[in-house]
Amino acid sequence: MSLFLDVFSMLSYPRRLQLAQLPTPLTLLTRFKVPGVDTEIWVKRDEITGTEVSGNKIRKLEFNLADALEQGCNTVITCGGIQSNHCRATAVMGARLGLKVHLLLRGEKPAAPTGNLLIDYLCGAEVTFIPESDWSVHAERAARLQDSYAATGDRALFIPVGASDEVGLWGYIAACEELKEDFAREGLSPDYLVTATGSGGTQAGLIVGSQIFDLPSEVRAFNVSDDARYFDRKIREDVLLWKKRYNIEIDETALDIQTVEGYLGEAYGIASRDIFDLIAELGKTEGLLLDPVYTGKAFHGMMSELAKGDNGRLPSAKQVVFIHTGGLFGIFPQQNGFDFNEKHASSP
Ligand SMILES: *Cc1c(COP(=O)(O)O)cnc(C)c1O
Numbered sequence: 001m002s003l004f005l006d007v008f009s010m011l012s013y014p015r016r017l018q019l020a021q022l023p024t025p026l027t028l029l030t031r032f033k034v035p036g037v038d039t040e041i042w043v044k045r046d047e048i049t050g051t052e053v054s055g056n057k058i059r060k061l062e063f064n065l066a067d068a069l070e071q072g073c074n075t076v077i078t079c080g081g082i083q084s085n086h087c088r089a090t091a092v093m094g095a096r097l098g099l100k101v102h103l104l105l106r107g108e109k110p111a112a113p114t115g116n117l118l119i120d121y122l123c124g125a126e127v128t129f130i131p132e133s134d135w136s137v138h139a140e141r142a143a144r145l146q147d148s149y150a151a152t153g154d155r156a157l158f159i160p161v162g163a164s165d166e167v168g169l170w171g172y173i174a175a176c177e178e179l180k181e182d183f184a185r186e187g188l189s190p191d192y193l194v195t196a197t198g199s200g201g202t203q204a205g206l207i208v209g210s211q212i213f214d215l216p217s218e219v220r221a222f223n224v225s226d227d228a229r230y231f232d233r234k235i236r237e238d239v240l241l242w243k244k245r246y247n248i249e250i251d252e253t254a255l256d257i258q259t260v261e262g263y264l265g266e267a268y269g270i271a272s273r274d275i276f277d278l279i280a281e282l283g284k285t286e287g288l289l290l291d292p293v294y295t296g297k298a299f300h301g302m303m304s305e306l307a308k309g310d311n312g313r314l315p316s317a318k319q320v321v322f323i324h325t326g327g328l329f330g331i332f333p334q335q336n337g338f339d340f341n342e343k344h345a346s347s348p
Pocket of ligand 1: 057086162202291295
């Protein structure tokens with residue numbers, strides 16, 4: 001059944017730093033219900049991989065930052081949106097490991113830093129804002145920056161958006177090993193692993209890892225940017241690079257890549273009222289906080305599919321695992337999307 005099982009007995013992880021609080025818990029939602037649906041929803045709590053470094057990116061950075069140290073780098077350059085959780089986790093970890101961090105952020109410098117950007121500054125990251133119109137050449141900008149660091153005797157590693165490359169891929173391969181133990185302990189056999197997908201590395205790692213560790217679950221990713229075609233190509237490219245770099249014999253054309261479209265909404269980072277209401281609902285019923293950029297949209301997509309008679313793109317789902325990829329700090333810059341002020345206004 002597995003494409004990889006034979007080879008995996010000969011395969012081992014590359015160098016890895018222990019940066020995330022692992023294993024994260026796997027918990028069952030008990031009070032939140034999708035009306036008329038009895039599918040069990042379990043949540044892999046990767047929003048508590050750390051406080052300042054919370055979320056999915058730190059799992060990937062365990063490998064990317066090990067690579068930086070192994071290459072003798074004293075500086076890391078990475079990039080993303082202004083509220084990038086990945087850039088924030090890199091800024092925090094850089095300060096902890098004594099690495100300089102230089103962030104290339106997409107957009108104009110905001111009047112006041114909030115959310116993830118505030119943490120970037122607090123951890124001493126150097127920040128360069130790149131206008132949206134120049135973003136297509138951000139990798140060239142990063143390469144020039146690497147050169148200018150080299151000219152002053154520094155050595156800088158460039159980590160691409162979201163640490164979604166052949167190195168970061170290991171993060172969610174390793175998470176699948178953890179899930180295998182979770183499933184054995186809890187006696188679970190989930191039909192699906194559900195995740196938000198943005199730069200593709202979490203989705204890719206789950207697809208490869210679930211094959212390697214022979215998990216019973218299929219991966220369904222809800223895109224919060226781009227489209228299914230983009231993720232299809234991106235994942236095959238990254239897996240091909242991974243296969244070459246680590247000398248792994250797999251057929252990347254046979255990967256089961258299932259990206260569920262239709263829940264992106266207006267654009268990346270922009271959420272409708274439904275999403276804000278769902279975030280508040282899960283907070284109230286379960287004490288679980290989703291974010292408006294990633295997990296809120298993916299969870300909303302999962303619920304909407306589960307509510308379909310045949311369970312839509314999650315056919316016959318009895319048990320699902322939602323990977324809570326984090327994003328907590330992303331709710332603060334969007335606090336005006338919630339309608340508390342109306343609901344919770346109390347008269348003196
Ligand atoms: C980055 C991110 C994702 C998407 O993960 P990718 O590996 O980039 O696809 C999902 N949720 C949160 C909170 C993130 O920060």
